[in-house]
Structures are given as C-alpha cells and as structure tokens.
Amino acid sequence: xxxxxxxxxxxxKLLSAINEKFxxxxxxxxxxxxxxxxVFGSGWTWLFCKGSxxxxxxxxxxxxxxxxxxxxxxxxxxDVWEVDFYLLMIDLWIYGFIISLKTKL
Numbered sequence: 001x002x003x004x005x006x007x008x009x010x011x012x013k014l015l016s017a018i019n020e021k022f023x024x025x026x027x028x029x030x031x032x033x034x035x036x037x038x039v040f041g042s043g044w045t046w047l048f049c050k051g052s053x054x055x056x057x058x059x060x061x062x063x064x065x066x067x068x069x070x071x072x073x074x075x076x077x078x079d080v081w082e083v084d085f086y087l088l089m090i091d092l093w094i095y096g097f098i099i100s101l102k103t104k105l
Contacts, residue, residue, distance in 0.1 A: 014075070021054045031056055032078075039080040047076040 009015055009025045022028040028047075035058050036045040043060045050065075050072050057065065058080075065072040 017054050028056075032076075036078055036080050042081040045078040045080055046074060049073040049075065 010018065015025065018025055018028045022031060032045060032047065035056055039045065039058050039060075041060070043058055044064065045058050046056065046065050048055055048057070048065045050069065054075075055065070059065070059067075064077070065074060
C-alpha cells in the first residue's frame with residue numbers, strides 16, 4: 001500500500017504466492033522491472049491473479065488484464081510511458097502545427 005510508512009515486502013498469502021511463483025520477492029521485483037523496461041511507448045506492467053495463478057504481464061496503452069478476462073484480479077499495476085516518445089510526438093505535433101500555420105499565412 002502506498003503510504004508514508006508503506007513499502008517493503010508484502011505479507012501473508014501474497015508473499016507466499018510470490019515466493020512460490022518467482023522464488024523470492026527480490027526475483028519478483030527484478031522480473032517486474034525487466035518487463036516494465038521493455039514497454040515501448042505507453043503501456044502498463046501488471047501483477048494479477050487468473051484463478052489461483054499469479055501472472056506478470058504488460059499491455060499497451062490503456063488496456064488491462066480485466067479487458068482480456070473480467071475475472072482477472074489486478075494486484076499491482078504500473079503505468080509506464082516513455083518520456084522521449086512523448087517529447088518526440090509533441091515536437092512533431094508542434095512542427096506540423098507551425099508548417100500548417102505558415103502555409104495559411
């Protein structure tokens with residue numbers, strides 16, 4: 001839970017499930033980070049339950065595991081977007097706007 005005193009490893013059943021699936025919480029963090037770094041442009045990294053199975057995955061743009069199956073239960077979602085990609089698109093949009101403006105003058 002995000003809070004001033006939050007952070008650290010989860011407890012109870014969630015920690016047990018993470019340890020069983022990924023070997024340790026640290027290995028889970030590394031895998032989550034690796035998937036997040038691999039997101040191109042805009043997207044999400046997810047930890048969710050499909051039935052009793054923990055799954056790590058990524059989606060593009062605003063998609064989520066619930067869109068794939070409404071019974072999926074999201075445990076953690078990280079909104080990932082590449083600042084450079086965004087800045088490139090803004091630069092292209094501004095450039096296109098300026099060219100458009102010049103041709104109308």
